[in-house]
Amino acid sequence: MAATSPVKDFLVTYLMPEKCYREFFVSFHLHVPCLKFVLNRVVGFWILLDTFLAQLPQLLKILWRGSVEGLSLTSILLQLYAFSCPVVYAVSNNFPLFAWAERLFTLAQTAAIIFLILHYRGDTLRGILLLLGYSGVMFLLGSYAATAVVSVMQASSLAALIASKALQTVTNHHNGHTGQLSSVSVFLSCAGSLGVLFVSLQETESSLASLSHILSACLSCVLLAQVLCCRSSTATATKKRE
Numbered sequence: 001m002a003a004t005s006p007v008k009d010f011l012v013t014y015l016m017p018e019k020c021y022r023e024f025f026v027s028f029h030l031h032v033p034c035l036k037f038v039l040n041r042v043v044g045f046w047i048l049l050d051t052f053l054a055q056l057p058q059l060l061k062i063l064w065r066g067s068v069e070g071l072s073l074t075s076i077l078l079q080l081y082a083f084s085c086p087v088v089y090a091v092s093n094n095f096p097l098f099a100w101a102e103r104l105f106t107l108a109q110t111a112a113i114i115f116l117i118l119h120y121r122g123d124t125l126r127g128i129l130l131l132l133g134y135s136g137v138m139f140l141l142g143s144y145a146a147t148a149v150v151s152v153m154q155a156s157s158l159a160a161l162i163a164s165k166a167l168q169t170v171t172n173h174h175n176g177h178t179g180q181l182s183s184v185s186v187f188l189s190c191a192g193s194l195g196v197l198f199v200s201l202q203e204t205e206s207s208l209a210s211l212s213h214i215l216s217a218c219l220s221c222v223l224l225a226q227v228l229c230c231r232s233s234t235a236t237a238t239k240k241r242e
Contacts, residue, residue: 015041043195050192052102055109057184068117070179072171078164080110084138085157091142092150158212165219172226183227190220
């Protein structure tokens with residue numbers, strides 16, 4: 001029976017309340033508040049997916065290819081800073097672990113990417129020292145940082161992420177290809193940025209915050225366009241190296 005179908009159970013459990021299911025699939029009515037609710041739920045899943053998995057394809061691609069060609073170290077360092085700010089903020093404010101645990105996974109992936117960039121560039125010792133120093137700084141910030149410092153870090157995380165995307169975009173343009181930049185990671189990041197933009201435009205925010213989210217989403221789209229358009233150039237560059 002339709003009332004107990006697996007499809008209905010899935011939709012009602014994860015995407016919409018029972019009322020919206022009846023509006024869409026029983027009454028065949030495009031109920032605007034329900035549509036908005038579903039879109040927000042889907043966007044939330046996309047944002048979570050970006051937060052949890054966006055860096056993993058990039059890490060796996062580096063390990064698989066054994067190369068970090070085309071990746072901007074400064075860009076990844078800015079990403080590490082941007083991803084660290086919410087963790088420091090959460091620890092300083094004693095948020096429960098489940099509220100920010102996925103950020104730790106993202107930090108570990110980003111830190112591993114930075115180490116691999118230095119390792120494949122022949123600077124393994126510097127990579128180890130950088131990770132040790134980073135771990136110490138994170139501990140000190142989470143345990144002893146002043147509230148004003150933590151607040152400034154949290155407020156600057158989006159700016160760091162925008163700068164990171166801009167640097168990688170410039171690097172791609174300068175190289176004429178995207179190197180080992182993962183198309184899957186870029187796609188997940190783009191989807192997550194568009195999701196954050198969709199949510200932020202519905203909330204009451206300052207014009208500067210909205211503009212920042214728009215800029216971040218635009219840069220993500222530019223990166224995705226570069227990856228899609230430069231595949232042939234990247235393949236040619238890889239063959240020349242081999």
